[in-house]
Amino acid sequence: MLQYLALSAILFAIGIFGVLTRRNAVGILMSLELMFNAANINLVVFNRFVGPDNLTGQIFALFVVVVAAAEAVVGLAIVLLLYRNWRGIDIDRINIMKW
Amino acid sequence: MYDYVLSSIIFLPLAGFLVILFLPKNNFNLIRWVASIFSFVPMVISFYLIYDYFIVYSGSADMVYIEGPFKWISVINAEYFLGADGISVPLLALTGLLSFLSIIASFNIVNRVKEYFAFFLLLETGMMGVFCALDFFLFYVFWEVMLVPMYFLIGVWGGPRKEYAAIKFFLYTLFGSIFMLVAILVLYFTSEPHTLNMLTLIQTAPGLGHSLQLFCFAFLFVAFAIKVPVWPFHTWLPDAHVEAPTAVSVILAGVLLKMGTYGMLRISWPMFPEATRFFAIPVALLGLIAIIYGALVSMAQKDLKKLVAYSSVSHMGYCMLALGAWGSVTALAGCMFQMVSHGLITGALFLMVGVLYDRAHTREIAAFGGLGVKLPIFTGLMVLFSMASLGLPGMSGFISEFMVFIGSFSSFKLITALAVLGVVLTAGYMLRMVQRIFLGEFNMAKWGGLAEMNAREILMVAPLAALTVAIGVYPSPLSNVMKATLENLVNLVAR
Amino acid sequence: MLEYAYLIPLYPLLAFVLIIFFTRWKERLSSAIAILLVLLAFVHSVFVLVAMLGRHGAPVELSTPFIDHLIIKLELGMWIDALTAVMLLVVTIVSSCVQIYSLGYMHNDPRWSRYFAYLSLFTFSMLGLVIANNFFMIFIFWELVGLTSYLLIGFWFEKKTASDAGKKAFITTRIGDLGFIVGILILTFYVGTLNYQEIFEKVTSGTLSGGILAAAGIFIFCGAIGKSAQFPLHVWLPDAMEGPTPVSALIHAATMVAAGVYLVARAMTLFAGSATASMVVAVIGLITSFLAASIALTQNDIKRILAYSTVSQLGYMIMALGLYGVDYAHGHHSAGYVAGTFHLMTHAFFKALLFLGAGSVIHAVHTNDINDMGGLSRKMKTTTITFFIASLSIAGIFPLSGFWSKDEIVASTAGHPVFMVVTLLIAFMTAFYMFRLCFLTFTGEPRDKERFEHAHESPKSMTGPLTVLAFLSVFAGWVGLPWLHRGFSSFVYHDQVHHAGPHYILMIISTMVAVSGIGLAYTIYYKKVISADALARRFKVLYKLSFNKWYFDEIYDAIIIRPILGSTRVLWWFDANVVDGLVNLIGWLTVKWADLKMWFDRYIIDGTVNGLGYLCMAGSWMVKFIQSGSVQFYTLVVIGGAIGAVLYRVTEVGFYFYLIGLIIVALLSLLVKMTRPDRVGTEPNIEG
């Protein structure tokens, strides 16, 4: 079980790294997807090793997938909007909320 | 019907002040006439008061027309308490008269007319209040109330060095007031129960210890002496007088200086008899110094107004000399007479100087000469007032000086004999002034355009001239007004 | 009539008031009012004199309180006795004459009405002075007389000398008045009253005596010294001649200057009680008399000669009164009192005449300098005759009035040899300078032809009074003829009648003295046997001393006036710089102190507060970079924080370790943010 969880952690860490470092908004979204997947792996792993007598983990993973899809849709729409308004989707440039 | 007569005298000008605040700024005539009316009515009341006092109360030494004491600030037992006696009634009348005449004399003010007259009426309230207040706190409040408008009157409408003069006047007087405040506090906290009622304090304050009496006396004396002004506290006076506009000089000389001597008569002397006796000789000496010194310095003046200002120092010296002779009713009556007559004469002199200045735009004595040819009425009046000032018999100045001399001779032989020298010195500078301005060759090219006094100007000095002569010829009504009060005062000091 | 005598001064006062307030613009009417009312006063005075004669000089007193609650009673009142009655008459006569005379003398003067108003005011004051019944009232009028004298001396005030003279007169007499006031104060204090009779009772009863009496007497005499121009205050009178000549006649010859003598006579009881005071009076009188006569010898101004003559004659009277006091104090009577008062009366007439005559001359030749005159007798008959009469009278030639009064004065010096010798010497000088004046003015050849051509006799209004006064100069003295037993001496007297009787030897001596004086003048100035210039050169020192009036003006200027004026300047400097400087210094120090406080306040107190503010600002400036607007950075921080929290829970290392670690992370991230070049085109490009 531990190696699955470790994998999930690594994947999550990579996702974090991506979120933190990617400059491209789409890239951030993709990193987010990675993190979702890491979480899903966790859900599934615990379902398999902690509560194999029911499928709650998997069902939640299912929901997560759905929500992730929805998130991706909205996120990408926002990315489009950004692109339209800023002539680019470089997150660094979008800092008008700074001091 | 006398229930609120003093309050009405005090607060009518204040009402006028408020009314003027609501008048349109550019309607000069309306403002002038409103101010005149609001000072005319108190004048009439104050005249009626002195008449009434003379008829009804002149034999008694009690306070009359009493209002209060009403609770005012109960935490410190401050009360609203007014009253008048033989000392204050003549001064009230003098204040009423001079205020009205000054307002008439101010009709030629064109700069910030509204503020000017508003301040003037406020000033009158303060002055009247000082002469009526029987509560220490009230007295102090009026004393200070009068400072502020005076400061502005000098500082805004004054001459070239007005700011300097105004600040000097204000700070100097305030400096004195602080001493007074300390003395008031001492009196308040040493009285049991704590009180600020002057009449009560006159009864109880002599019970203070010797040193405490001397302390309070000295502190109050500084406050009053600055106002008088006694040498060497006098230097604010020439500056303030010279820089102030004519009417304000009149009030300064005519009324404000009297508040110092009034304070001594009303407060210091009866409240601290022991200290009064202790300090009698120094006070008389200060008077002597002021008489001689003021006269000599006056002789050196080149500015006409400054000459008159220094003559005030000299003349108020007679009051101090008389105050030193506390044991003599004659001396104190002389002091009162001198206060009144100095108010009339010096007020008139300042008015006359103002009249001349309005025309010639200079007060340099050396600039004139021979004006007697061109301005006979002006010259006549000016000579009249100069003569009154140098103590010519038949005018009030003589009566007061003579009474002061008679009264103080019984206490101080040598000092009085030396003070008599002041009479000659006064004659010296007054005649020099008259000679250099009115006599001699007339410079037609330079002063040919000078106009004779107009009706308004004659009317504003005529009452002063008439009163000066009237008191000089027939002083006994005035002396009867103050007689009983002063006798009582002498008894109080002799305690 | 007697009980209404107080009206006498009021007539001219009424005239003054009427003229000043109502008829100033109507010149003729003004003068008419003035003259009419003074004549009324004259008539009233005549009635009073007659009434007094009827009562044999028994006094009348009336008074009203002035201020009554003082330690002494001040009152206004009248005291009529023989002396008063005589003085009233003298004053009104001279005043009337002078006012009528002025009609001619002052014609075309621009200040005509005012002139008559002043004259009326003067007459009022003088009459009030005479009629007073106490020292307070006499002092009042004493001063008023001084005022009118001032006004009239400076009447032509355009002339600097005139206004100077007026000022000098007023101030000099006022210096004397200082003494007068002190005398009055002494009386008030030690006697408690100022009423003549009450004081005199105290003196005669011996309540008041010794040093205090002497002091009171001497101080009161100071007033007389000033008013009567006695040494050392005599300097003002010659200068006072700058006034119009009729004024000189009225005020500075006949009446006002006589006020001092009147005062001494009036207060005789005081002096008579103290030999010291009387001696002072007598000595002052003698010195003055001699001094003035010696100066008169060499003067060239006609009016100044007369002025010095006046001073000299007043000294005579004062001396006589003083000697009377000395004698009386030593217990025996002499003729001094009568002599003084008698001479006061006769002198008034002939001196007024002299001045009016001089005025007439001046009116004719428009100069005061006798060197420019000469030979005027040919043109001015009346003036010449009257002037000679007056001169003879003052020189003391039998039987003119001056003879009788001067004779009495000489008689009163009996028993005082020094006084007698000097008195005779003065009499000689008087005769000499008077006739020097007469000869130079009226006889000989005109020295200034042009002026002589224009000279003419004065109008009737001027010669009329001259004639009246000439008449009086001749006959007024006859009321005091020594052979009369009910004459002047039995009417005007002090304490008791002293009838001296004629001193034939003295009469002869004094006549001889006078005649020799006239003779000397005749030889020098009429016959010109002896050259005046040669004499002057011979006695150069004396001549210079006399001609320069013994340098009194110069000495006074040097030792009194300059020091006083100097001290005024010093004091003014002192006042402006030391006293006021002290005030300003305190003000300056306060301001400086306030500046210091302000500096402290601004940089230390406020600096602390502001420093804190700056610190906060600097801190927040640094911290603000956290608010980078970069979502990723926020995420970083959130995650970092979360991890930190987890690590803390897991590892259980000290909290502060993590805190420090977090801070390090935060600072590192800040560093990153701050060093990052801001390559952001921040403006959003919003289209549509």
Add this chain to the structure above:
Amino acid sequence: MILENLSQLISDISTQPLFYLFSFVIIASAMCVVSLKNIFHSALFLILTLFAVAGIYILLHAEFLAVVQVLIYVGAVSVLIIFAIMLTSRLASKKIEQSNEQVTLGLFICVLFLLASVGSLTYTAWNTVDLPMIEHNILTIGKLLMTRYVLPFEVVSVVLLAALIGAVVLAREEKA
């Protein structure tokens, strides 16, 4: 059926090598996703990662989830992403810097996160049970979704709808 057989097959053979294979693929491709300069390549690697995750799911007997993963992620989301990339940037041609200056810090944070999570994984006493998975889990999931989890299911559908509408509203071209 096939799926079940597949999982059976997998469980039969030792899962270890497969796990490491998938893990390697996941980690490597995920790293590519976050670090490649070309965003389009990243997207492709993302697809690879998602595939590998689906493999992991199979290893864990979550066949249905694996299928869903492939369908939704690989099929829908990835396509969406690629579209977005193509819409928003001249992608292939761009070789610009794709990561910001937080790289070091981010790395540090990630390492810390790893340390923390691995640490906690190691030190946690996992309450594991050694039971076989439920048979026929697709059937069971279907049942559960319709019974016990019907409410979350509906909510999720509403969420999807909302996301749909939201995306349309957001991405719609504003009419001028």
